Amino acid sequence: MGKILEINGPLVKLELRESVLGEQVRVGAIGLVGEVIGREGDSALAQLYEDTAGLRPGEAAQGLGWPLSVELGPGLLGAIFDGVQRPLHAVWARSGDRIARGVAVPALPRDRAWHFVPSPAWRETCALQGGDVLGTVQETASIQHRILTPPLLRGELIELAPEGDYTVEDVIGRARLADGRIDKLHLFHRWPVRTPRPFRRRDHAVQPLLTGQRILDTFYPLLKGGKAAIPGPFGAGKTMLQQQIARWCNAEIVIYVGCGERGNELTDVLEFMPELMDPHTGRPLMERTLLVANTSNMPVVAREASVYVGITLAEYFRDQGYDVVMVADSTSRWAEALREVAGRLGQMPVEEGYPAYLGSRLAAFYERAGRVETLAGGHGSVTLIGAVSPPGGDFSEPVTSHTKEIIQTFWALSKELADARHYPSVDWLESFSGYVPSAARWWAEHIDPGWEAARAEALDLLAASEELQRIVNLVGVEALSSEQRWTLEAAGLIKEGLLQQSAIDEVDSFASPQKQYALLAALLDIHRHGLKLVKLGAPARRLIQLPLLAQARRWKSQFASDQMDELRARIAGIPAVFEALAEEYETGGGGRAGAEGVPS
């Protein structure tokens, strides 16, 4: 036992012999928990996960002997945890509307029994490895929880329980370890959050993570096992975009870490998700979702821990062979928590007060994403999507610029687009994806071989229109040639008919890859047909008045992903519109162009 020497905000200096860095400590009369972050002689410096008001020097302190760990087993899905994996619904039942300090509630329910089905392959005295699948528990209707042995276990199985109902604390098996000791096996095990869980090897990511959001899937794709960042100033629609991804993406498990964000947003997710159906399984989305919440008014040290808790949970489901998406909103708040603690430790600040190790911590965190071959020999992936909240929307600030070097897909949100209510406000010029070649293989194989070329054509058109827009802003649209005006119009068609996507419109909210490609190809088709006419001498302003253009802008919200036939029928009508016009110009080599006047 030790005692408190000094209290300074969330930092507490303790007299505590033989404590280890990272070790959990329990401090004071109300039993606040924290972790050791420094040692000097007989004293230890600890950061506490809860507010330290009321603690006094001289009160008792105790080392717990283990680092910050999470419980991994059935009971995780559908739950909401705080930054140190306390289940918030159980805490609510225990301590009321407000989170009282020192509440200790185990992460997994202890009284609930799960129906365990042992894997038939196991016999007694089988060699047992870490990460082996002992059996399964049907945790929710859509997700089968595979019960894994602790990753570091080596030994042989000497007993495995028969099929039946067990709580997480019941012993479901015994293993003799290499040194002859007997280890009990449970439905759950613990793992320290700051240590990545082991796997056999890293695999190449090959499959796109489809989100149903056209600008993401079609223009800046992300792969399962990839790393992405969503930077954006406040009000740019970051949260909405992340919620859309969490709703629609084709991963099997979604982990949403609300790190220093608004309480109401988590409430929104909690109230909304159970009502929403997973488009891929037809079951409530909440059955595949898990939330970790450290809202902005919850203690800052637990905020630092929350992203590690989230990624460890993600790795655990990956090790069961699932494709997992983890959304961290926002990594900037996590970095700020790091900065706050560093500041109190008196560490030398480098950029904007951040400690020098910001970049390496961020990189190490994102490296925990990836597609792997698991210890059990299966395949699983963790896709990591980190929101970044750059102060003032300035992408050159430390967190954004470090993140940009680490990730492969960058979905830059723009304030200007958001102000014009162009959502999702993903800036098509600032964003990038390093996964386009891999994604192209998938699209070519599953959707259409023309995907990569069509994507490039659309991006060229958008880039060209940006140039033209600059000219227009200086001298007005009348100064453009007919061909240039048509380019501008076609780019506008792509922006409004394809890139803009309404999250709150039932039809438009999600687009299948088939629908995405059909719309893209159709709009490019309109551009090409029009261009041909313009080259024949048709004035752009005549084309711009075609009712087809306004109609095409509505297709996205008119035809759902399962109404492809109707959509294709409309698209098939495009050539006829232009052919009717073309006759005028082809015959006369100018037709009515002379009468209407071609702008010079």
Next chain:
Amino acid sequence: MKNIEFRTAASAQGGLVVMAGVPGVSAGSRVSLRDHMGRLRNGLVIRSADDAVLVEVFEGTDELDLERTWVRFLDEPFRLPVSRDIMGRVFNGAGQPRDGRPPIISADRRDVNGEPLNPAARAYPREFIQTGISAIDGMNALTRGQKLPVFSGGGLPHNRVAAQIVRQAKLLGEDAAEFVVVFAAFGASHADARFFQESFEDSGVLNKVVMFLNLADEPVIERLLTPRAALTAAEYLAFDLDYHVLVVMTDMTAYAEALREVAVLRGDVPARKGYPGYLYSDLAEIYERAGRIKHRRGSITMIPVLSMPSDDITHPIPDLTGYITEGQIVLSRELANQGVYPPVAVLPSLSRLMKDGVGKNFTREDHPHVASQLFASYAKALEVRGLAAIIGAEELSEGDRRYLRFAEQFERRFIGQGEDEDRSVFETLNLAWDLLSMLPPEALIRVSEDELAKYHKWQGAE
């Protein structure tokens, strides 16, 4: 320990006093300090070890004589006594009466720091509040339990806008406001405080208002306590007495500056513009106290007012605020200079909770689309106006000139309205359609074709 006076002040500087040799003082404890003149000052323990205790003195350390300073550690955090009697009262930043009436006596004394609300216990705000202001109701609607700040600048009428919201805010179908108001002013001028007081008096709600005032010439450190005391009162009214509470706080910039002042004294490492790295967490502790709780009837809706230094929305205070609050109402100097009241810059303004509080079953089914269309059309119109400034309006096409007229009318008639004009949300939507009818139907792709047929009155190009 509460009753022992220590006379062991070892040093004092810039609002901080170090007490030597007082073992076992609890962190965050309140301190009462008596100087050689017998005056009492308040303080707070911000660092505690057996050999040295660091105390922050709210009234400052001027004229403090270390040898003749007596300090008592009260062994509890700052608490606010609460009871029904707080209604209609005026307090200072630390919760003591400043209206000349007796102090509140109550056994129920609450820690002003509050405790974080469990996200699982929150109820999502969905009830549309009609403020009677078109720019807000039509395009940036407020919901019960939301925190929606007003971003303003020196000389802009943010106080008048805030007061108008307080006067007019009500739920649809209600005849009169059901709200009680908690008003907190920190760093505000006496004139501002008087303006609000008179506004509450004129509208006859003064007996339903609780005021916490820490004015510009009053102790800076007390400013850190003012919003916390006010919100403690608000939480009591909302979640113990079931009231719907509207909290108006002004000016958050003064609060953040006070925080910076204290942080510098403490020697905290500065992050941006000298503000401490924990400015975000600290502001969140205040803003996040707004909301609703499951199974409770009351709610806290918060309208903080903040002035953007040099009208810069990327300044740390509005920037961090925008990341915490559920949107913002931005006031524009340009519109104000043109005589538009309320000068709401609708494009940078935003209400994040609007999507869940308007439309079918809440206001009218076309509301979300109309709002989206107004945003798009006005954004386009401003682009045209920018172009007209360069090449001249005569050079514009007829279609573009239509947008110019739309922008003009939109600013005059939709954004602009009287200070006493209380428009229902239906009047606002009808007005929006009147304005959208200036534009051809093919330019309106954010509204559905059904809605166009029902509401749009396009007369064709004239």
